Amino acid sequence: MSRFARIDHPQRRLADEVHQRILDAIADGTIRSGEQLVQDALADEMTVSRTPVREALLRLEREGILEPGPKRGFLVVEYTVERVRDVYQARQAVEGFASRLVADQASDEAVATLDPILTAHIATADLERAFNEDRLAHRAVVATSGNTALVQLFDSLWEKVTLLRNRADSWASLSDHDHAELFDAIAAGDPDRAEASMVAHIGRSLDKQIAAMRRS
Amino acid sequence: MVRFTRIGQQTRRLADQVYEQLHRAILQREIEPGERLIQETLAEEMMVSRTPVREALLRLEREGLLEPAPRRGFHVVESTREGALDVYEARQAVEGFAARLVAERATDDELERLRPVLENVIQVESLTDTTEENRVAHRAVMSASGNDALVEMFDLLWERAMMLRIQSDVWFGGGERGDRTHSHAEVFAAIASGDGDRAEMAMVDHIRQGLDQHLAALEKRRNA
Numbered sequence: 001m002s003r004f005a006r007i008d009h010p011q012r013r014l015a016d017e018v019h020q021r022i023l024d025a026i027a028d029g030t031i032r033s034g035e036q037l038v039q040d041a042l043a044d045e046m047t048v049s050r051t052p053v054r055e056a057l058l059r060l061e062r063e064g065i066l067e068p069g070p071k072r073g074f075l076v077v078e079y080t081v082e083r084v085r086d087v088y089q090a091r092q093a094v095e096g097f098a099s100r101l102v103a104d105q106a107s108d109e110a111v112a113t114l115d116p117i118l119t120a121h122i123a124t125a126d127l128e129r130a131f132n133e134d135r136l137a138h139r140a141v142v143a144t145s146g147n148t149a150l151v152q153l154f155d156s157l158w159e160k161v162t163l164l165r166n167r168a169d170s171w172a173s174l175s176d177h178d179h180a181e182l183f184d185a186i187a188a189g190d191p192d193r194a195e196a197s198m199v200a201h202i203g204r205s206l207d208k209q210i211a212a213m214r215r216s
Numbered sequence: 217m218v219r220f221t222r223i224g225q226q227t228r229r230l231a232d233q234v235y236e237q238l239h240r241a242i243l244q245r246e247i248e249p250g251e252r253l254i255q256e257t258l259a260e261e262m263m264v265s266r267t268p269v270r271e272a273l274l275r276l277e278r279e280g281l282l283e284p285a286p287r288r289g290f291h292v293v294e295s296t297r298e299g300a301l302d303v304y305e306a307r308q309a310v311e312g313f314a315a316r317l318v319a320e321r322a323t324d325d326e327l328e329r330l331r332p333v334l335e336n337v338i339q340v341e342s343l344t345d346t347t348e349e350n351r352v353a354h355r356a357v358m359s360a361s362g363n364d365a366l367v368e369m370f371d372l373l374w375e376r377a378m379m380l381r382i383q384s385d386v387w388f389g390g391g392e393r394g395d396r397t398h399s400h401a402e403v404f405a406a407i408a409s410g411d412g413d414r415a416e417m418a419m420v421d422h423i424r425q426g427l428d429q430h431l432a433a434l435e436k437r438r439n440a
Contacts, residue, residue, distance in 0.1 A: 015274070051267055054267075054271075055270075055271050055274070058229075058231065058271065059275070059278075062275075064364075064368065083364070083365075086363045086364050086365040086366070087365045089313075089317070089363050089365070089366065090310075090363060090365035090366050090369060092313065093309050093310050093312075093313030093314070093366060093369075094306075094309055094310070094369075096309075096313070097305075097306075097308065097309030097312070097313070098309070101305070147301075147302045147305055147306060148302050149280070149302040149303045149305070149306035149373065149376070150302070150305070150306050150309065152280065152372075153306060153309075153310070153369050153372070153373075156369075156372075157365065157369075160365075
């Protein structure tokens with residue numbers, strides 16, 4: 001008898017890993033917009049076979065992060081103000097509605113889960129960490145709605161937000177106040193106020209993001 | 217029965233072609249609920265290598281049409297009450313927000329382009345949730361919002377919703393046929409009023425009606 005379960009999709013994990021590494025490289029500026037990405041070169045660089053690299057590149061293309069480039073390669077799509085606005089507006093739709101659902105239920109359990117997460121202070125010294133804490137706070141709200149389809153949409157939108165993380169400098173300072181306000185509305189079981197609070201918060205983040213893009 | 221045609225090597229990307237064939241087969245119910253889809257078998261059937269088949273299967277999994285089968289392979293995601301609630305609720309979020317944007321921002325010209333699509337009465341008898349006319353009408357509102365990210369989310373949700381819907385309608389006896397055209401006209405009137413709250417509410421209500429029909433079909437199946 002074998003002691004170990006058969007691993008069905010070893011390549012899937014690898015393709016996910018490659019996908020994440022390319023996203024990270026775009027986010028931290030190692031790969032710049034307009035830069036050409038070639039499957040074989042990336043495979044050599046990461047010392048993996050071409051299959052997972054190809055899978056990751058095709059997925060990034062479908063996600064609108066890459067576009068086809070010359071000689072069967074890919075280019076990083078440039079982030080315009082319009083694209084950023086689209087993504088943040090879509091976040092307002094998904095996260096605003098999720099906030100409404102959570103406030104509508106306002107179960108003791110949901111409130112207890114979100115309390116420490118939304119009232120925590122997000123330190124701005126480490127930008128990378130602050131970004132991640134902010135993302136997890138927002139994700140917690142959506143996950144607490146219990147709707148897996150909304151969580152899936154959230155994750156795909158935040159993949160794009162992640163690409164912009166080094167452009168915005170001060171949204172974390174905004175998060176403390178806004179998150180506490182959102183929590184109040186949820187704890188009070190007020191769906192209208194919870195949705196409005198989340199939508200306004202994302203709107204302010206968008207303004208900061210656009211201001212940062214215009215400065216750079 | 218041959219469900220998949222042989223794929224020529226020359227044209228578009230193989231993985232896309234495999235994806236399209238599987239996608240069509242799923243939506244046309246040529247794949248039975250619970251049927252196991254195995255990479256190697258499909259590759260042989262389509263006479264391609266396993267790599268593009270795997271790419272296509274993983275993409276369908278990410279899109280929520282397939283889920284890993286116990287031990288090995290994938291099967292089509294089954295329609296459950298929770299699954300239907302999640303997807304239709306997410307549609308309310310995305311399409312309700314888009315209807316608000318259109319109400320608040322669309323120009324008169326844009327509204328006039330939207331009107332015939334939503335007031336289309338040609339197929340009153342056959343217009344159910346799963347018809348192409350219905351998709352076109354809903355997608356027109358999304359496009360009119362001018363937001364590509366919202367349209368992208370709509371496309372993902374629509375496929376999942378329709379796959380669940382088709383299962384419950386066809387495998388387990390049809391859902392009720394409501395007066396969908398009338399309902400679309402109401403959504404249009406709310407959008408054209410320029411009142412964002414009203415437009416969002418009209419769209420959300422309209423989608424809830426679709427959900428109710430879907431749940432009624434599931435209920436029938438449970439009682440059958």
